[in-house]
Amino acid sequence: MAEYGFDTLAVHAGAQPDPATGARITPIYQTSAYVFDNADQAAALFNLQVFGNIYSRIMNPTVAVMEERIAALEGGTAGLAAASGHAAQHLVFHTLMEPGGEFISARQLYGGSVNQFGQAFAKYDWHVRWADATEADSFARQVTDKTRAIFCESIANPGGVISDLEGIARVAEQAGVPLIVDNTLASPYLIRPIEWGAHIVVHSATKFLGGHGNSLAGAIVEAGTFDWAKSGKYPTLTDENPSYHGIRFYETFGDFAFCVAARALSLRDVGSCLAPQNAVLVLTGIETLPLRMKRHCENALAVAEWLARDQRVAWVNYAGLESHPLYPAHRKYCPKGAGSVYTFGLRGGFDAGMNLVNRVRIFSHLANIGDTRSLIIHPASTTHRQLSDEDRIKTGAGPEVVRLSVGIEDVKDLIADLDQAMG
Amino acid sequence: MVPNYPDALIARILRSVKSIAMVGASPNPARPSYFAMKYLLDKGFNIIPVNPGQAGKEILGQKVYAQISDLPAPVDMIDIFRNAEAAGPITDEAIANKDRLQLKVLWMQLGVINEEAAKRAEATGLTVIMNRCPKIEYGRLSGEIGWFGVNRRVIDNRKPFAFSQGGSLRRG
Numbered sequence: 001m002a003e004y005g006f007d008t009l010a011v012h013a014g015a016q017p018d019p020a021t022g023a024r025i026t027p028i029y030q031t032s033a034y035v036f037d038n039a040d041q042a043a044a045l046f047n048l049q050v051f052g053n054i055y056s057r058i059m060n061p062t063v064a065v066m067e068e069r070i071a072a073l074e075g076g077t078a079g080l081a082a083a084s085g086h087a088a089q090h091l092v093f094h095t096l097m098e099p100g101g102e103f104i105s106a107r108q109l110y111g112g113s114v115n116q117f118g119q120a121f122a123k124y125d126w127h128v129r130w131a132d133a134t135e136a137d138s139f140a141r142q143v144t145d146k147t148r149a150i151f152c153e154s155i156a157n158p159g160g161v162i163s164d165l166e167g168i169a170r171v172a173e174q175a176g177v178p179l180i181v182d183n184t185l186a187s188p189y190l191i192r193p194i195e196w197g198a199h200i201v202v203h204s205a206t207k208f209l210g211g212h213g214n215s216l217a218g219a220i221v222e223a224g225t226f227d228w229a230k231s232g233k234y235p236t237l238t239d240e241n242p243s244y245h246g247i248r249f250y251e252t253f254g255d256f257a258f259c260v261a262a263r264a265l266s267l268r269d270v271g272s273c274l275a276p277q278n279a280v281l282v283l284t285g286i287e288t289l290p291l292r293m294k295r296h297c298e299n300a301l302a303v304a305e306w307l308a309r310d311q312r313v314a315w316v317n318y319a320g321l322e323s324h325p326l327y328p329a330h331r332k333y334c335p336k337g338a339g340s341v342y343t344f345g346l347r348g349g350f351d352a353g354m355n356l357v358n359r360v361r362i363f364s365h366l367a368n369i370g371d372t373r374s375l376i377i378h379p380a381s382t383t384h385r386q387l388s389d390e391d392r393i394k395t396g397a398g399p400e401v402v403r404l405s406v407g408i409e410d411v412k413d414l415i416a417d418l419d420q421a422m423g
Numbered sequence: 424m425v426p427n428y429p430d431a432l433i434a435r436i437l438r439s440v441k442s443i444a445m446v447g448a449s450p451n452p453a454r455p456s457y458f459a460m461k462y463l464l465d466k467g468f469n470i471i472p473v474n475p476g477q478a479g480k481e482i483l484g485q486k487v488y489a490q491i492s493d494l495p496a497p498v499d500m501i502d503i504f505r506n507a508e509a510a511g512p513i514t515d516e517a518i519a520n521k522d523r524l525q526l527k528v529l530w531m532q533l534g535v536i537n538e539e540a541a542k543r544a545e546a547t548g549l550t551v552i553m554n555r556c557p558k559i560e561y562g563r564l565s566g567e568i569g570w571f572g573v574n575r576r577v578i579d580n581r582k583p584f585a586f587s588q589g590g591s592l593r594r595g
Contacts, residue, residue: 004578014569017582019590041465047452049461051567059570067572078573246453254533254556256573263571 006073006189007290014068015283026283028276029062048244048252048264058268062276066283070209070219073188073286074201077224078256080263081217081279085184085204086116087272088218092180092200093149094266095236095258099125102146103177106133106163108156111383113182117151134326136167143175148233150177154193155185155319155334157369158379158403159396160342162319162329169197177233178226184208184370185341189293190334199226200258207370211285211292215278220262224255237261292372292408297337299374299414300406306415307344312352312422314345314400340406341369343396346422350399353378359421362413363404374407374414426536426553430577433560436528436550438594440499441469443557444491446513447504448472450482455532456504457482459558466561466589471498491516491524500528502557507537514540518547532556565590 004012015026034053036042044050053059063081071079082088097103105117107130117128131138133152150172152163165181172179178199183191187208193201203209205217228237228250237257240246249261267273297320304318319326320338330338346352356378357365363376367383377383379397392398406414443463448470449456460470460483471494472482478489488494491501491513501517503510510531517529529544531537531553541551562568563575566583567590584593 008578012578012580013574016566016579019566019583022582044461044465049458050465051562051570053570059572061570064570064572068569068574071572071574072576076574078571080572240453244453247458248453252455252458254559256571259572 009069009072010289011287013072014065026062026065026280028280029056029060030276031060032056048247048260056276057271057273058263060273060276060279063274063279066205066217066274066279066286067219069283069286070188070203070205071221073192073289074183074221075188075192075194075223076201076221078222078259080220080259080267081205081274082220082267083218083272083274084216085182085202085206085218086112087270088202088204088220089113089116089182090272091262091266091270092202092220093121093126094270095262096149096178096234097121097124097126098148098235100146101125101148102127102129102144103149103151104129104131104139104142104147105150106131106139106152106156106168108133108159108161108163109153110157110182110184133161133163133168134329136164136171139168139171140174143171147175147177149180150175151180151182153182153185154191155339155341157185157341158343159317160185160319160339162326162333162338164329165191165193165196165198165333172199173197176231185339186334187289187293189290190297190336190339194221194223194225196333199223204370205282206368208293208296209286209289209370210282211289211370211372212281213368213371213373215281217274217278217282220259222256222258226258228257236265241265293337295408296340296406299408299411300338300340300342300404302411303404303406303414303418304342304344307418310419310422312347314347316342316344318342318344341403343401343403345398345400346402347400350380352422353400353402354381355423356402356418356421357381359423360417361421362409362417363421369405371405372408374409374417375405377403379403428552428555430564432550433552433555434564434592436500436530436552437557437561437564437592440528442471442498443468443500443502444471444473444488444494444498445502445504446473446491447509448474448477448482448487449504450474450477450480455556459502459504459556460485462558463561467594491520494520494524496524498524498526500530501526502530502532503535504532505535507531507535510535510537511540514544518544518549521547521549528552530555530557533559561592565592 067079129142181193181198201221203219237250250257319330384397477487
């Protein structure tokens with residue numbers, strides 16, 4: 001089989017001219033259900049004995065193209081889409097966990113995931129233990145006989161921390177549990193976590209994959225490398241399933257069993273499916289992912305270098321700068337760029353942060369990242385407003401902190417905008 | 424060592440074979456062999472189940488034979504749905520019946536690798552595939568499995584034949 005290059009896969013993987021019409025662009029299959037050929041075929045479809053479409057909560061031909069495209073870019077065996085990145089994470093853990101189970105997560109994490117793991121998942125009796133993404137041993141110290149998975153972000157939001165994927169994957173291997181990596185901030189253009197030992201990759205495709213801030217979407221990719229039967233810890237994959245007449249997913253579907261189980265059980269029952277319209281917008285975005293990521297990273301570095309030289313700036317937390325402690329990790333894991341989401345601190349503290357977001361004219365003041373447009377937020381006055389002063393500092397959202405998501409505009413205009421807005 | 428096969432070889436096999444004897448076919452609808460048999464029958468293959476415990480009965484309307492030497496000719500391919508150890512003697516039985524059955528392909532299922540048996544079969548001119556499932560390969564190369572988000576590792580710039588007619592694996 002041909003080994004296609006990344007940029008070719010970004011344009012073509014998963015898509016081919018429509019079998020019915022010859023349409024070259026993936027059509028939006030705006031339908032909730034699909035007719036069966038006959039009663040026998042319908043039964044075979046419901047039993048998962050044949051491949052086909054039943055109902056758009058479980059599968060949709062437009063969404064399937066996006067699933068295969070992202071799986072191909074990550075180098076996995078299969079993909080599964082969800083309504084958002086959060087929905088994708090929920091489906092992954094819903095497939096892996098049983099009540100009373102634990103997982104270990106890096107504490108350098110998107111704030112929404114901190115809530116999901118610490119609070120929403122606790123309602124299911126799934127419990128998170130925290131570790132440090134830059135120190136693999138900190139994960140090993142949290143392993144217990146209840147551990148079912150290890151989770152981290154490849155590049156962590158908001159601080160731009162680059163995780164020690166190789167070291168963390170080794171801990172997962174020794175513990176006999178899968179490593180799940182949220183690759184949203186890096187995108188497979190910068191880091192392909194499966195190549196470092198990840199077993200499952202999750203995305204908020206709302207960010208760099210879609211890239212244009214116009215649609216929520218999430219995705220799961222399976223590496224196909226984890227032996228689900230070895231430990232007996234993953235009954236959803238290995239035990240006879242009562243809702244499918246006793247089939248065992250791992251035995252039946254082999255190296256794409258995780259995605260089939262997440263689809264046919266968790267997505268079926270949780271219902272957080274992706275709309276085909278959103279899948280097409282994400283697919284169109286992915287076609288230019290390599291071009292955009294290159295420009296995002298170039299602009300991010302130029303802005304960071306300018307900030308680091310400016311007297312009004314106390315510090316810049318960007319691993320692409322040679323002076324940054326994680327610069328070696330950047331060279332090891334993502335030499336093409338350190339991403340375009342990072343924080344910096346203003347000498348003027350809280351008021352200076354408020355003034356900056358009020359005065360910018362190109363950067364948009366909003367709570368999102370990974371858009372063609374440059375984005376800015378002052379966490380202490382917005383996303384982290386409810387926390388105590390102490391907790392704000394602990395989570396990297398002190399009064400002086402500003403987060404940027406650098407877009408693909410002319411970099412001289414971005415620097416001029418920050419310059420005038422810092423006053 | 425996990426064997427690797429070019430897509431063109433797998434596609435050529437799936438396009439050319441008509442009769443497949445499935446050794447280890449199960450009457451239990453929850454077993455993978457039942458799934459594969461059901462799927463391949465739907466795609467127009469002639470599937471002959473082989474299972475000594477079920478000999479004389481029917482699985483999915485097809486008469487079950489006790490062993491390879493009982494099979495009527497012609498059989499183009501033998502698909503081994505047994506473990507790697509059992510694949511050895513089954514391979515030898517297939518070799519012994521190769522000329523009578525006009526056998527061309529020996530196929531071992533996903534997870535089944537027996538290098539020694541494969542060498543013996545290849546020495547007689549049989550094409551051998553190991554550690555693959557013909558159902559999954561058919562779904563992958565025809566395009567149909569893409570509906571399940573599976574990475575087919577295929578790029579195709581032409582409008583496919585309707586999947587119900589076999590997609591890009593449509594046979595003459």
